[in-house]
Amino acid sequence: MKILVIGGTGTIGQAVVHELSQRHTIITAGREHGDVRLDMTNKSSIEAMYKSVGKFDALIVTAGQVHFAPLTDMTDELYEIGLKNKLMGQVNLVLIGMKYINDGGSFTLTSGILSQEPLRLASSAAMVNGAVDSFVKTAAVEMPRGIRINVVSPTILAESVQKYGDAFQGFLPVPAAHVALAYSKSVEGAQTGQIYRVGYTS
Numbered sequence: 001m002k003i004l005v006i007g008g009t010g011t012i013g014q015a016v017v018h019e020l021s022q023r024h025t026i027i028t029a030g031r032e033h034g035d036v037r038l039d040m041t042n043k044s045s046i047e048a049m050y051k052s053v054g055k056f057d058a059l060i061v062t063a064g065q066v067h068f069a070p071l072t073d074m075t076d077e078l079y080e081i082g083l084k085n086k087l088m089g090q091v092n093l094v095l096i097g098m099k100y101i102n103d104g105g106s107f108t109l110t111s112g113i114l115s116q117e118p119l120r121l122a123s124s125a126a127m128v129n130g131a132v133d134s135f136v137k138t139a140a141v142e143m144p145r146g147i148r149i150n151v152v153s154p155t156i157l158a159e160s161v162q163k164y165g166d167a168f169q170g171f172l173p174v175p176a177a178h179v180a181l182a183y184s185k186s187v188e189g190a191q192t193g194q195i196y197r198v199g200y201t202s
């Protein structure tokens with residue numbers, strides 16, 4: 001399969017590329033790194049990336065920023081960061097990507113545990129993750145041409161503990177290689193409309 005990984009040079013993305021490159025042709029994409037460049041917050045940039053890559057069999061998104069701050073400091077503008085990046089960035093990659101994806105292809109998006117487990121500073125992450133999960137469930141029932149769509153919702157990664165671990169006390173981190181298996185199941189399996197919750201302990 002020809003598989004496009006948006007964010008393929010990031011923490012989750014690298015593990016996904018490692019897993020899937022053993023069996024498939026991978027094209028990585030990012031804002032500053034990767035085989036091709038795009039800004040997922042910009043629809044023209046998304047369209048240009050798809051034009052340069054051509055037809056493909058699977059799109060995986062392991063990218064999408066949100067802003068972490070106390071609820072009392074959050075503003076429209078700060079919520080807008082997550083809405084533009086992680087939510088509408090992923091949604092637009094699907095909507096525009098439907099013109100380029102082969103029959104029977106698949107989309108796999110990324111959300112995260114924070115929609116299920118409330119944490120301080122994480123209201124934007126919770127809101128966006130929940131929206132991405134809901135989008136995938138409903139998009140799955142309307143996908144044409146046998147196209148599938150799923151989302152991977154990981155807990156904190158072992159590789160990210162140094163960066164975010166202080167906020168995730170009591171959570172059992174999951175290795176990126178385990179998270180990558182959920183992307184493999186989504187792309188190489190037959191399921192659609194699934195939320196793969198990886199590393200949840202309750």
Ligand SMILES: NC(=O)c1ccc[n+]([C@@H]2O[C@H](COP(=O)([O-])OP(=O)(O)OC[C@H]3O[C@@H](n4cnc5c(N)ncnc54)[C@H](OP(=O)(O)O)[C@@H]3O)[C@@H](O)[C@H]2O)c1
Pocket residue numbers: 006007008009010011012013029030031032033034038039040041062063064065085086110111112113153154155156157160
């Ligand atoms: N790490 C965790 O513990 C964890 C747990 C649960 C959920 N998640 C979610 O998983 C996703 C990826 O997390 P991560 O930790 O792997 O992130 P990361 O290491 O920071 O990597 C982010 C990747 O996304 C790309 N990217 C960033 N902004 C972009 C844009 N506007 N357009 C296109 N590409 C862009 C980056 O490429 P460039 O460097 O080229 O910009 C990079 O390859 C995030 O949505 C995060 O919320 C992460």
